[in-house]
Structure formats: C-alpha cells, structure tokens
Amino acid sequence: MRTLTIVVIVQARMLSSRLPGKVMLPLLGKPLLYRMIERIQQAEQPFTTVVATSTDPADDVIEQFCEQEGIAYYRGSLTNLLDRHYQIAERWNADVAVKIPSDCPLIDPRAIDQVLRFFLEHPNEYDFVSNLHPATWPDGNDVEVMSRACLQTAWEKATRPLELEHTTPYIWDTAPEQFRRANVTWPTGLDYSMSHRFTIDYREDYEFIRAVYEALYPTNPRFSCDDILALLANRPELYDINARYAGVNWYRHHLDELNTVTVNQTRHESDNPTHAAQNH
Structure with a gap:
C-alpha cells in the first residue's frame, strides 16, 4: 500500500490587527513561530511542515526566517487562505492536508497525532476530521485534517470572504452534506474549549x-x-x-x-x- 503524503500547513502572517508581529515574538530566545513548529514536529506521525504566508512585504521577515531555519514555506494571497492551502497541497503533491494556525504555540503534539491517526485509521471513510467541530481541547490545540480532494472541492466552490479567509468553513459549515466528516474529542472527556486559552491574539x-x-x-x-x-x-x-x-x-x-x-x-x-x- 502506498504511503500517503501528508503536509501540515501552518498559516502565518505579520499583519495581526490586535497583536502585530505576534508570530515573531521571542520565546526563550527563538521566535514564537519557531517554538510552535518545534512542537508540531514532536508529533509521531511523519509529515512535511510548510509555513503558508502571504506575498505582502510585511511577511518578508517570515520568508527570511524560514530560509534561515530550513523550513519549507509558500507565499500566496494575503486574504484568501483557502487558496494558500490548496496551492501548497498541489505543490507538495499532498494526499492529506493538515491545517494548523500559527497562533497555537502551546499545541500538544498528541492532539495532532490523535486527529491525524483517526483520519488515517479510517481510510476512504472521511473527507474531513478535526477536533474543533465542536471543540473540547483547551483553545490553541486546533487540528483540521482533510483529503486533497476535499480541499480542492472547497477551493473550487467556496466564494464568500468568510470561507476564503478561514479556509475550511465551506467544508464544515456551508456545505457539510457534501463531505464525510468526523470530530474527535479530548481523551480526558472534559471540555476546556471555552475556559482555557492557550492561543495568542492579545x-x-x-x-x-x-x-x-x-x-x-x-x-x-x-x-x-x-x-x-x-x-x-x-x-x-x-x-x-x-x-x-x-x-x-x-x-x-x-x-x-x-x-x-x-x-x-x-x-x-x-x-x-x-x-x-x-x-x-
């Protein structure tokens, strides 16, 4: 059986309205984005990590960071993140795309493994699996896994700014009947999604x-x-x-x-x- 090509896509930009440049803020001597990727790569499942940034000049620093650290990256539309994800899946010939926002520097690699493992252990059963719809993990452990075909369908059909900016709403909210979806919950059985905040926006x-x-x-x-x-x-x-x-x-x-x-x-x-x- 052919090994699937998996790409974890970390969307990152400098132009945050509430906390500009947050992805490059220092954490123990390294940029926040570095620490986050370090945590992502602690996951057990093998994959390629790609930073999805924009062509806006403000994001030149993210390109320079990726070049310096030997991290794969792609620069695309500032506002159409769905296109960024699709273009990466195409360019890296990914069978499976994993969406993780760059504001999750405390993400538990076990959350990535849990969602990705569920997707891989049910081959051809699901188009989209996440731990967000509904969420139970503490906020900042966001993982969404989708087949390339699923991502392509969203890319072809999504039109609203909401769907383009946030990448996956067409899949889980606008036209969910088109896709075979599943959600995995935090193994503790608890729901800390609204009470514990491990993400960064302020x-x-x-x-x-x-x-x-x-x-x-x-x-x-x-x-x-x-x-x-x-x-x-x-x-x-x-x-x-x-x-x-x-x-x-x-x-x-x-x-x-x-x-x-x-x-x-x-x-x-x-x-x-x-x-x-x-x-x-």
Missing part, C-alpha cells in the same frame, strides 16, 4: 504563553497539555493572566453567517467569562 496571551514556556520548557521541552494544566493548578495566577479572553474566537464576528456555530461557542472581549479556577 498581549496578555503572549505573557501567559511566555510564562508557561519559562516554567516548563527548560526541564521538559516536550511538555504536554497535561503538564500545562498541572502548572496552572500549582500557580493559578498564571491562568489569570489572559483569563478575560477565554472563549474569545473568530466566530464572534460571523454568528449571523455561520450555520453550525451558536452564541455559546464564542465570547466577546467585553464579556466576563466565568473564572475556571475550579477546573484547574
């Missing part, structure tokens, strides 16, 4: 992530999601750094456009999410 997120790295990385560079939760149990003040943004995600801007997302799956910055200390 300065407080960066401070939280930096604190976690400084506490765990020096003695255990392969620290897990469980290790982070144990740290927060011992040092609840770290949880409080960015707790006000728990549950805040891009869905909040598109509730009137999304068919499968409810108001309970997102919050606004002005909301006051319930402190989840009892879950630590």
Whole structure:
C-alpha cells in the first residue's frame, strides 16, 4: 500500500490587527513561530511542515526566517487562505492536508497525532476530521485534517470572504452534506474549549504563553497539555493572566453567517467569562 503524503500547513502572517508581529515574538530566545513548529514536529506521525504566508512585504521577515531555519514555506494571497492551502497541497503533491494556525504555540503534539491517526485509521471513510467541530481541547490545540480532494472541492466552490479567509468553513459549515466528516474529542472527556486559552491574539496571551514556556520548557521541552494544566493548578495566577479572553474566537464576528456555530461557542472581549479556577 502506498504511503500517503501528508503536509501540515501552518498559516502565518505579520499583519495581526490586535497583536502585530505576534508570530515573531521571542520565546526563550527563538521566535514564537519557531517554538510552535518545534512542537508540531514532536508529533509521531511523519509529515512535511510548510509555513503558508502571504506575498505582502510585511511577511518578508517570515520568508527570511524560514530560509534561515530550513523550513519549507509558500507565499500566496494575503486574504484568501483557502487558496494558500490548496496551492501548497498541489505543490507538495499532498494526499492529506493538515491545517494548523500559527497562533497555537502551546499545541500538544498528541492532539495532532490523535486527529491525524483517526483520519488515517479510517481510510476512504472521511473527507474531513478535526477536533474543533465542536471543540473540547483547551483553545490553541486546533487540528483540521482533510483529503486533497476535499480541499480542492472547497477551493473550487467556496466564494464568500468568510470561507476564503478561514479556509475550511465551506467544508464544515456551508456545505457539510457534501463531505464525510468526523470530530474527535479530548481523551480526558472534559471540555476546556471555552475556559482555557492557550492561543495568542492579545498581549496578555503572549505573557501567559511566555510564562508557561519559562516554567516548563527548560526541564521538559516536550511538555504536554497535561503538564500545562498541572502548572496552572500549582500557580493559578498564571491562568489569570489572559483569563478575560477565554472563549474569545473568530466566530464572534460571523454568528449571523455561520450555520453550525451558536452564541455559546464564542465570547466577546467585553464579556466576563466565568473564572475556571475550579477546573484547574
């Protein structure tokens, strides 16, 4: 049986409206993007990692970083991320594409393995498998796996800005009946998707992530999601750094456009999410 070609695509840009240049912020002497790719490559399943950035001049620094570190990259449309993903799948002749956003520097490699393994262990059964629809892992462990044919169908048929910017909504929200989909949940049986925020979009997120790295990385560079939760149990003040943004995600801007997302799956910055200390 032929070995499938798998490409993990990390979408990265410098022009973040809330925290510009976040992917190049330092984490223990290396850019955040480096640390994130380092974690991705701890996954057991073999794959090629490709950074998907844009042709905007602001992203020249990402190209220079990839060249310096020997990381594969592709530069495409600033706003059409669906096209970026499709072009990478074509260029690398991928059978399977894995979408991971660059704002997940605490992603647990086990989450990648869990979703990818489920997809591979059910050959020809699913077009799209994720851990996001609905999510259960702490926010920042985002993994979406799709066949190249699935990605191509979305690329050919998606037209709305929402579908182009966020890559996969055509698959899981606009026309889900066209695809065979599955969702895998966090093996703990818990749902921390709205209570624990391990992603980066605000300065407080960066401070939280930096604190976690400084506490765990020096003695255990392969620290897990469980290790982070144990740290927060011992040092609840770290949880409080960015707790006000728990549950805040891009869905909040598109509730009137999304068919499968409810108001309970997102919050606004002005909301006051319930402190989840009892879950630590």
